[in-house]
Amino acid sequence: MTIPTSDRAARSAQVTGSPRRRWAGLVFISVAVALIIVDSTIINVAIPSIVADLAITSTQVQWVQESYTLVFAALLLVFGTLADRYGRRRILLLGVVVFAAASVLAAFAGSGDLLIGARLVQGVGGAMVLPTTLSLINATFRGRDRGIAFAIWGSTIGGMVAVGPLLGGWLTTYFSWRWAFGINVPLGIIIVIGVLTFVVESKDAGEPRRVDVVGAVLSVLTSASLVFGLIEGRSYGWWLTNKAMVVGDWTWPFELSPIPFAFAITLVAGAAFVAWGLYRQRTGRTTLLAFSLFRIASFRNGNIAAMIVSLGEFGIILSLPLWLQNVLGYDALQTGFVLLALALGSFVASGLAGAFGNKISPETIVRLGIVAEIIGVTGLGFVISKDATWLSVVPFLFVYGIGVGLATAQLTGVVLKDVPVEKSGQGSGTSSTARQIGSALGIAVLGTVLFTSVGASLDAKLADVPGLPAAAQSQVVDAVVDSAGAAIPALEARSPALADAARDAFSEGTRYSAFAAAGFLVLGFLATLRLSGTAPHQAPREMDAASTGVGSPA
Template identity: 35%
Template sequence: MTNPSDAPVRLSEPAGRWVLLVTAAGSGLVLLESTVVTIALPSLGADLGASMAQLQWTVNAFTLTLSALILVGGSLGDRFGRRRLYLVGVAWFGAASLLCGLAPTADVLIVARGLQGVGGALIVPGSLALVQNAFHPDDRNRAIGWWAGTSGVAGAAGPLVGGALVDAAGWRWVFFVNVPLAVVLAVLLVTRVPESRVPGRPPRFDVAGGVLAVTALAGLTYALTQTSAGWPALAIGLAASAVFAAFLLVERRRPEPMLPLSLFASRQFSAANLASFLVYGALAGAFFLLPIQLQVTAGFSAWTAGLALLPLPVLTLLLSPYGGELTTRLGARTPLLAGSLVCAAALVLSTRIGAGADYLGDVLPVVVLTGIGVPLITPPVTSAVLSAVPDRSAGVASAVNNGVARVAGLLVVAALPLLAGLPADAAENPDGLDQGYGAGMLICAGLFLAGGVAGWFGLPRRAARPVQPLARRHASVTCPQLEADQAWMAQPE
């Protein structure tokens, strides 16, 4: 709820438009940073002498802290005030971005990227919660729809913006550009957005769960990334597995857990999250390798590589409503299987991308097919997750699904170079990269197929209830980011 002194705003009022702009800008900034860095990887790798493992960590450090702490960030906002935590997150994110841009070594950059993720975990949960609590009930759904579209555009623009910045000013400006944006956003946040918090006794935040989750995920990611270290990496992996078991034990016993394990008693919920893990992991792995292959092996510039990927977000934005309609008519499992098959076919075709690749003949069909397949995947997964639980649990179920998707991307990006046989110097070795790239894309195609099969056998023929209009038309826009924010909107207060 908003504070009693703050009357709800209307979308037609300047105050309402300011709230919408500021909240969407913050969420969009985090989404942008999630996608913009992939285009900069070859450039920063060459400049800093980074190995393939360090490039993996440049991506994964951000995802690790963001995915492990996002629910803790929402609890902190409920307790101390959402605008206040949003402001802390924006300031933290800006400072971490400055550190990323100034990083003298790859290791410093990795640490700074982890700090960026912490800032994102403070920003994301409060963004949509502020919209939910600031607007009059009659305008709330329209405001959320505008918020979703605006945020989604920012994430979709990431590769294009990243390519332009890298080619024009160098990879460091991918991070430097966040600093003035964060300053402007902080000023507008203080002057234009009312405070919001849970009245009465706020919910407890699961600090133990957050610490254990970060520790377990970091250890598993390290073990998968640093397999060349031998026994030390194996020992860390085993220790991380023990920490993860402790995390599950803690979550089972806590009255207000970060991860409610009781939800997984539903076969439909478990199957939907297994499918999410497989398909989102495949998507993250494929779009970790593809931008590097386009630049290092195929000879694309950073700008043209970003431009080459543009049809994917455009098609996702345009086709997501139709994916939702199909889910309503056919149930979740048929569109999910169809989308998984289309994406798997796209990644098989992507193995043709190599030295001297032609954009129209080799790259565009891959991007277009993926842009058709993804909108067939996200609405069914959202529908299956939400229809598997009571309405009162929709928020936390959506948040769990978001966490599963992020962890999948984290682990697949960590394991893929090992499984594909990429050499440590792949970012600077076109021949070595090209050999492992094809195997990596086929592995991701297999994950898509496995996700479709898991959904086909684990989900019912028909959804228990249709996707709500907002979820159908907007959840895919920021897939799966919007679902995490909706979790904090939907939680009862």
């Protein structure tokens, strides 16, 4: 059912409110974004301390990151739709409360499994927050103000990517890694008060839509099985089983590894998700993924580019803090200061984007940003070594930060610029999902590249150590890989030669991870070549009639 123009205009007037209130509300919307982005990065510098305190393995290290990102990505579409139906501000507030409560659980976690469980719940809260912040901006601001609001939103993400490690480093060094989660509670309280005071509720007009439960289940199966396969492949074997998978009292009974089965589930569930969504669309019912929005060129091509770029953007942030602390010997706060160069670059980029935003198309700014990211990450790959210092790393992190700041905000604006307001929840949810799937794959793929490369390189180096038995060699390799490098300082007391070989191998793994990230960013750049600065003029009207689904039977 098409929403009459008069109704849309009335709703627009209702949600925008006074200019002062809108901009004050944007401050707290940005703080809400900062909360979930900081938490996704603050943990990086705290990982070595968590490894030492909870004795978690390298696979659990990846899962501490992935459990949050995976649930985040899997539920973004669901909460984007729920926000459209029940109210965007309401879902945002609920998400902040869930996120803060889960942060308390994480802060008191006594084991790696409990911490991973708390991160899963945090992912649920984060999935409520991110798409609603985007859709609130899309529904509240118009014209030039909307571009400025998106720029502030994107710059917040870019800046928080590095402010998170700095804050986490300070809290970990002077207090405890547990405060990296505890800080979310007072921030959550501030956000709730600010949003209730300044942000006006908005939601779809017309009859409420039902959530596509089958689509939600299929999307979760698709993303969960894919990330599980990518992370656990090196543990259980990519084809044949090299370690038994045990769940409670049940043990995997086949010679064939569970990983091919996981990837098969990904293919089947993914195909079923698309087929089911297209079927519901043909029958006039609402879908979890806004398939009809993909007829808008800016939305379709922008999401493809965003997913590929995100794969390369944030995966490297997993390996750098581990390398800085376990190889170069920096503490958590020093690591945070090194990564601050990324935040400074992002803030500089926001100024550049504002200065040239009216002279250069957003698509061109996105491409310039990705080129800067490629230069920064490739440069990191060349300077990373066991003898490197922060002076060689910081310039490339700064360039990388400039790229993140330029690309993130502008790409968001390109993706959503032609999406009708009444579809902003699904549109922003789809956009955020594309990014989070890319981030999840980046952590999984680049983490696997890191630890696989470290193991292979260290194994080769120890083979040349005279008098080292094969059993001892295997023990050293396993200790370094399973501890995500935390065992390297302890090797120094046992044998300086072994510790030196381990530092060299971990540097090689980090270097390969950086080059892999650069490769994905190159693919992302190529994907942006399909972005056009000319918007399809008929897209919004077509969307009103053909794809909003408002008032359709479910």
